[in-house]
Amino acid sequence: MIIAVLSLQGAVIEHIQMLDKLGIETFEIRKKSDLDKHFDGLIIPGGESTVQGKLLHELDIYDTLKEKIENGLPVFGTCAGLLLLAKSIDNDNKTHLATMDITAMRNAYGRQLGSFYTKSSFDDKDEIPMTFIRAPYISSVGDNVKVLATVDGKIVGAREGNQLVTAFHPELNDDLTVHKYFVDIIKENM
Numbered sequence: 001m002i003i004a005v006l007s008l009q010g011a012v013i014e015h016i017q018m019l020d021k022l023g024i025e026t027f028e029i030r031k032k033s034d035l036d037k038h039f040d041g042l043i044i045p046g047g048e049s050t051v052q053g054k055l056l057h058e059l060d061i062y063d064t065l066k067e068k069i070e071n072g073l074p075v076f077g078t079c080a081g082l083l084l085l086a087k088s089i090d091n092d093n094k095t096h097l098a099t100m101d102i103t104a105m106r107n108a109y110g111r112q113l114g115s116f117y118t119k120s121s122f123d124d125k126d127e128i129p130m131t132f133i134r135a136p137y138i139s140s141v142g143d144n145v146k147v148l149a150t151v152d153g154k155i156v157g158a159r160e161g162n163q164l165v166t167a168f169h170p171e172l173n174d175d176l177t178v179h180k181y182f183v184d185i186i187k188e189n190m
């Protein structure tokens with residue numbers, strides 16, 4: 001199994017380290033030709049969704065990537081990655097890949113005090129550590145979306161088919177639950 005990490009901007013290395021711990025081969029997508037290599041899943045990291053969204057177009061990656069996701073490529077978006085995948089964003093008139101049937105609220109916890117740490121259950125199982133950094137939350141989901149995690153009544157983790165998103169950054173804590181969950185989605189497709 002090979003997982004690519006979209007490496008235009010943001011928390012790339014931390015995801016690669018998590019996948020290393022799971023013994024999974026990775027490579028970084030930095031330019032269009034990297035999309036020609038074989039990969040079984042893709043991680044879109046946290047960072048700044050507007051910057052990543054702009055670079056997808058500037059590097060001419062946007063169309064190919066959107067098509068791959070629409071054709072079933074398993075994808076895991078954290079934080080800004082969630083915003084890139086959301087079909088709609090409450091407080092932003094611009095969307096990006098817009099492949100997942102969720103509506104997101106950007107910078108939902110405020111700009112200054114927007115970073116916090118908590119623990120909550122994931123996929124109806126044990127609590128896991130959750131680090132939020134100027135995070136969005138999911139304000140509504142479509143019929144085919146499964147809610148995987150909530151904090152204070154807000155949705156912070158969800159899955160639709162092969163698309164997985166978290167508003168928090170699982171790559172910034174030691175717990176491997178969410179990355180393992182993503183690997184299981186990929187295995188279902190192999």
Ligand code: GLN
Binds near residue numbers: 046047050080107136
């Ligand atoms: N606030 C950022 C955005 O709008 C996301 C922050 C993050 O990825 N940690 O893109």
